[in-house]
Amino acid sequence: MFLEKFPLETPFVIAGPCAVENRKQLFETARAVKEAGGHFLRGGAYKPRTSPHSFQGLGKKGLELLAEAGKLFNLKVVTEVMDTRDVEIVAEYADVLQIGSRNMQNFALLKEVGKSGHPVLLKRGMSATVREWLCAAEYIKAEGNHNIILCERGIRTFSDHTRNTLDLSVVPYIKKHSDLLIVVDPSHATGDSSLVIPMARAALAAGCDGLMLEVHPQPEKALCDGKQSLTLEQFTEFMAEIRSCVKEDANVS
């Protein structure tokens, strides 16, 4: 399984903090992600926050820290780009450009990441149907860029015990109707760290190609999404579980 620019083991794991906060936080997390067997380091440098008064991310400084940590720990870097004017600089520092849920139908941005030729992680809009999501992917493909990973991150429903509702049936549906890779983000889907691992297991059982998990050395002190972030220890333990399942599967087949 691979994108044009690099091969991928499946299931692959993208992990890291919601936002890059400082060097210590990011590097501690990156070390744990690598040691546990993760493949990509995630972290927001430009954050799409509901309130303009919340932490908006470190911007270029965040990109520099991500690139440095990615190099040091040999992890590919995934980070969000929110503005057409930032595509060039984000592509300079990151391996994969993330289009967040709120921008899934920002067509100017989709065209611009399409033109960049960089791999794109396209999150599902929080109120988007599968058709709308696949059409958003078409905008990227129309620019000649087929390096796309879809990411299911939960949708808005009347159900309010979780932040969003994880729509897991999209995984086998996408596998049947599209040739794109699909990862699942149970962190933003549930908004609750105690539900993340059970839903990650369910996502793997549904056949996803990978997972995106928010991880923080001190979730209670996180500037963003601490409630849904796994500790480094929880993440490490879960990664060992995934590895042992993958090994068992390989032995069976």
Ligand code: PEP
């Ligand atoms: C994120 O992954 O950092 C993020 C903001 O997620 P979403 O766009 O799914 O809300």
Ligand code: MN
């Ligand atoms: Mn987040």
